[in-house]
Amino acid sequence: MKNCQVVVIVVLLLAVGVIHGAVLKGATNTNIDVYCAEFTQEIIDNLRSLHAHWKTNPGWNTYRVTTFGNSITIDGKHWTPLAQDVIGNANAADINAFKDSTFNQGRWIADGKVAESGRTIKWVANQVQYGLSTQKPMIAAIMIGTNNVSINSSPAPGCSTTLDCAADTFEYKQITGQLIARGVIPIMTTIPPVQWETADLFRKPLLDAYNDKLRRFASSHRFPLIDLNRWCEDHGPLSSLLGDWAHPVGCSDGDRSFSDNCLDGGSSGGVQNARNYMLVMAIDDIVRYVVDEEAFTPEAVPPAAVANLAAQPEFKSGAVLLTWTAPGDDGTSGLYAESYDIRYSTSLITESTFFSAVSVDTALYPKVPGTQETLSLSGLPAGQTLYFALKTSDETHNASGISNVTVASTGIKVSPVADTYLDRGDQTSNGTDRVLQLKSDDRGVICFKFDLSAVTGVPDSAVIVMKPRWGDLPFNYTAAVRPILVDWDEAIAWQGTMLSDNIGAGAVYPSTSYSGSRFGQQEYYFPVPKAAIQAYAAGIAKGLALVQTAADTNTNDFFSREASASSRPFMMVFGGGATPVEAVRENVSFFDVNISPNPFNPVAIIEIIAPMADMHEIHIAIYNVNGKMVKKYNTTDTRIVWNVSSLPSGAYFIQARAGISVVAKRVVLLK
The missing domain is CATH 3.40.50.1110 (SGNH hydrolase)
Incomplete structure (x- = not known):
């Protein structure tokens, strides 16, 4: 009490x-x-x-x-x-x-x-x-x-x-x-x-x-x-x-x-x-x-069961981001609760199996009731579909019922064993360059070959992650993924007149688009649709290519695997076999939000990263550290300008939801 x-x-x-x-x-x-x-x-x-x-x-x-x-x-x-x-x-x-x-x-x-x-x-x-x-x-x-x-x-x-x-x-x-x-x-x-x-x-x-x-x-x-x-x-x-x-x-x-x-x-x-x-x-x-030794009356009402626990894979091996709303020590109100018991399992968690699930070791202290909680978990089994649930306890050890059960696929980080880019106007090899160029009109088609030996079973989805090369020019691209259907290595150079002459006539899968500062993001994400990553994992494809489909003259250049270790590209592979929740979770890893700059004053750009072919209406809610909503958007735009000239300095939390996918990010306003 x-x-x-x-x-x-x-x-x-x-x-x-x-x-x-x-x-x-x-x-x-x-x-x-x-x-x-x-x-x-x-x-x-x-x-x-x-x-x-x-x-x-x-x-x-x-x-x-x-x-x-x-x-x-x-x-x-x-x-x-x-x-x-x-x-x-x-x-x-x-x-x-x-x-x-x-x-x-x-x-x-x-x-x-x-x-x-x-x-x-x-x-x-x-x-x-x-x-x-x-x-x-x-x-x-x-x-x-x-x-x-x-x-x-x-x-x-x-x-x-x-x-x-x-x-x-x-x-x-x-x-x-x-x-x-x-x-x-x-x-x-x-x-x-x-x-x-x-x-x-x-x-x-x-x-x-x-x-x-x-x-x-x-x-x-x-x-x-x-x-x-x-x-x-x-x-x-x-x-x-x-x-x-x-x-x-x-x-x-x-x-x-x-x-x-x-x-x-x-x-x-x-x-x-x-x-x-x-x-x-x-x-x-x-x-x-x-x-005075007055008799003490302990708490009798336990915390309420969390009803909005959500899991979002992160772009590192065996990592998941959990979000939920903090209950009180008396139901959904009262004072802040004492502790959380967070658990995961490879099978569905129920009230009767909760304590058989694996306990997550965390020192997270519950926040004020009604405030959003965010917890990044790492060290989880990589490449698996995991179920998550939690219970909340108050200071007198009264425990809530089990929360809703949420599920996410943890990723496996894989590195490229070969990468290069093809340029229709340059018939020389670029395989040893420290740069990968993504340009329209087939002047920069990026080719990847990844080491998938750690991936067992059939993956559900993947995301290619690249870091921008230093420079002043902005980025502008609408990217698609094409499976490479021919054998190749880094010595490959442009030949013939058609892209299919170089990488085969694979299907084109929309990935993502971006227009803005070259350093608007520290990492740039290119979702790989399910059909493309499964074709590659099954050996049907010999690699994956990123193609710029928009008619634009920008040179979008990223670091290749020949760059320093901190700048090299990689791919996160999610899933690892068919799961009971595959139908509703297959696109979760495609959804992300970037805020730039961070910290900022007074304007922040909120960018939605999601597959073009499966864009939901996006619901964005922005909260201050007290859990009060200060701004709300319902939009299909992937780029939102947030002007906060009237708000005080401090930390804010941006929660974005599209369908069943939820992302929460922290941003700092410094005036």
Whole structure:
């Protein structure tokens, strides 16, 4: 139970202790409650045990809170505003009555920080004994780690467990270990993100990994945790939340305001306001369930079963992209759920066979209910048709029913063993060139021969992937695939007058079209229809040719297999035999979306990559990080200009659907 909406405390000091009376939710028009510390019976039992030990410390201060951290913690916007009355919501009087009778006695708030700017976790660990001996607190609030993200997290000496073995979490355990030795209750806080466009780009994955370790650390040690990082990610843009690369700005309504405006972030700022609010609520839960030993009522309603799980093959071996909408911890609403159990199988998954399917190892944490989830899975069995399903659990281990079952074919990446291009006006061989040209009027017919030894059975479809050669001229082509019906090698050169004289009279299968910047895409995709790839796999064809069918003078040149390893073309082959769902899935791997440029400002080009012969109406929905739809298109156009001059900077998610195929892409607007 993430219990920001709690029964609060009106205090009669010393004589009768704390009396619970009014409701303290304080933010009826925001989702701030989603990010508050979770309390389960396991956590409460652990904290009660700690508190019983704390009572053996003579002369220690009931309700006192000491804060450990660095520059973000020492900032005057953290805790110090709580030394005054909070304002901005209907329950301010109840909040003030609670804090002034518990953790805001004397100068506890003003004097309760053990922090210095620029310090690391190890420094904080060395200050814990000083904080305990001078302040004798009941609770410790910890937010530290920003300055550790540039430090390697190699295993610490003598570490024996995975969770506490990396240098940062090992040092974090040194903090909590000293606290629990005296019975002091830790409240952990994840670290806010930084503004990556103005900071070292390598820090983001390290900070994300560190916060994930903190979440697992808190869960395994049964400590309450405030997910401030998740609140920031969902309530940006970061340019409004942070004053520099890492330090929060105040809320426009004032540092001591708990108004909806402050607790909802966005252009109003409010990181420290939200943190102060969530800390007040965590302390209130500790007083209720631990100090006063109020009976705890666990969650009874499980998360709803996901109903829109979709799978999309990716252009690398054994990889699939999954998308779905996050449920809540109570049906489709409530707070964010605790975890996902994602599984796959080569046969249909049912409720009774779910736990027999292969479990996917992922550290994905559920998002706010109603938000789109995206997960890229790699390392799956390549060249197979796989079924996917998931279940969702809340913090009290209530599990949802099985989701809808979706299916996708994983691809096998195959390399060319020969490639060249034929030019009707040039009867010399181009097989050793680093370039492959795709031009109209048979001035650039690209020929491929791939190593299909890893492909077993009959494939369902394929996609040829090429990278553009450096240059200034734009690309413009409408491409088709033709099976090559004659023996050939890279020494082949144009002969005769007709293309059929060179590659045989194979059928022409529409593939794809593109018109735009040469570097509008990092990779260019050419779908190979089912009939063409099956003819090649069966040995009927001796290769595959790409032909420019539009009358255009552009030279569309790509790198050949003679180029560097990172630039060479390849082909993704999907399927591997007839499947029960072949009829409805055969075109899934043809569908993709490209967004360029990315990041962008203020115009992005959304390009649909799909076979010309089987174009569905395309439904495009664009969401911000809070899951709110900001734009929608229903179109058959393959090129859409999205002008976002009125939207704030931040990440957006573009979901495109054509028939049963779904693609989701992330794009960043930088202003």
